[in-house]
Amino acid sequence: xxxxxxxxxxxxxxxxxxxxxxxxxxxxxxxxxxxxxxxxxxxxxxxxxxxxxxxxxxxxxxxxxxxxxxxxxxxxxxxxxxxxxxxxxxxxxxxxxxxxxxxxxxxxxxxxxxxxxxxxxxxxxxxxxxxxxxxxxxxxxxxxxxxxxxxxxxxxxxxxxxxxxxxxxxxxxxxxxxxxxxxxxxxxxxxxxxxxx
Amino acid sequence: xxxxxxxxxxxxxxxxxxxxxxxxxxxxxxxxxxxxxxxxxxxxxxxxxxxxxxxxxxxxxxxxxxxxxxxxxxxxxxxxx
Numbered sequence: 001x002x003x004x005x006x007x008x009x010x011x012x013x014x015x016x017x018x019x020x021x022x023x024x025x026x027x028x029x030x031x032x033x034x035x036x037x038x039x040x041x042x043x044x045x046x047x048x049x050x051x052x053x054x055x056x057x058x059x060x061x062x063x064x065x066x067x068x069x070x071x072x073x074x075x076x077x078x079x080x081x082x083x084x085x086x087x088x089x090x091x092x093x094x095x096x097x098x099x100x101x102x103x104x105x106x107x108x109x110x111x112x113x114x115x116x117x118x119x120x121x122x123x124x125x126x127x128x129x130x131x132x133x134x135x136x137x138x139x140x141x142x143x144x145x146x147x148x149x150x151x152x153x154x155x156x157x158x159x160x161x162x163x164x165x166x167x168x169x170x171x172x173x174x175x176x177x178x179x180x181x182x183x184x185x186x187x188x189x190x191x192x193x194x195x196x197x
Numbered sequence: 198x199x200x201x202x203x204x205x206x207x208x209x210x211x212x213x214x215x216x217x218x219x220x221x222x223x224x225x226x227x228x229x230x231x232x233x234x235x236x237x238x239x240x241x242x243x244x245x246x247x248x249x250x251x252x253x254x255x256x257x258x259x260x261x262x263x264x265x266x267x268x269x270x271x272x273x274x275x276x277x278x
Contacts, residue, residue, distance in 0.1 A: 024274045031270055035262035049266050056270045104214045105243045134257035153251060154258055178215055
């Protein structure tokens with residue numbers, strides 16, 4: 001009947017404190033995974049660290065708006081993405097409007113043409129591309145496309161989660177992923193065998 | 198590479214590469230891609246390369262969180278008292 005007893009208020013406060021502690025612990029357990037995405041959203045480790053701290057500070061303040069049972073990692077990434085936009089990084093982006101003729105087999109074909117046929121049986125892609133080459137290639141992908149690649153291919157988010165985090169339609173996630181991966185392969189081909197001309 | 202009539206089957210297979218690896222194809226599309234891959238070493242090699250490449254990209258770009266940052270995040274928790 002909605003009656004409040006003298007014991008009800010402290011009990012409510014205790015329950016809330018317990019829920020908050022549980023939320024904070026769960027959020028902190030996900031920090032490594034959130035950082036992996038944050039690190040590739042921005043250029044430097046320092047920016048990623050700042051973004052993480054702002055994200056967790058905001059998440060801890062707004063913990064009541066998280067709906068238990070839903071995807072907490074996606075919820076945290078949504079906050080992080082919004083903060084990243086607020087930092088003005090998005091205004092600097094330039095959409096990649098150049099025609100992209102390279103298909104999905106482009107990198108393989110370039111390696112093959114260069115006389116270094118990819119040794120796929122041994123999965124030794126790393127013989128031709130260093131870790132730094134891959135990081136540089138990913139950095140060269142325009143933000144809109146890179147963000148989707150980072151969420152899906154590095155963060156292991158579904159198309160639906162990526163759409164929710166970036167607040168874009170799922171079809172846009174798919175088209176950006178498709179184009180972004182092709183751009184990434186073009187960049188990696190340049191790192192591995194030089195530019196095409 | 199197989200050559201064909203109106204639609205080059207290898208071109209079609211190339212278009213299906215990404216949704217195939219993302220497990221976003223329908224059962225019928227997946228079966229169609231696998232039928233083609235069974236008989237086409239050109240596409241099969243490229244599919245296997247793409248799978249290996251994705252794993253490599255993931256491994257190469259993962260940077261672990263500095264332990265000091267973890268502590269800073271923990272310090273942001275609301276004090277109990």
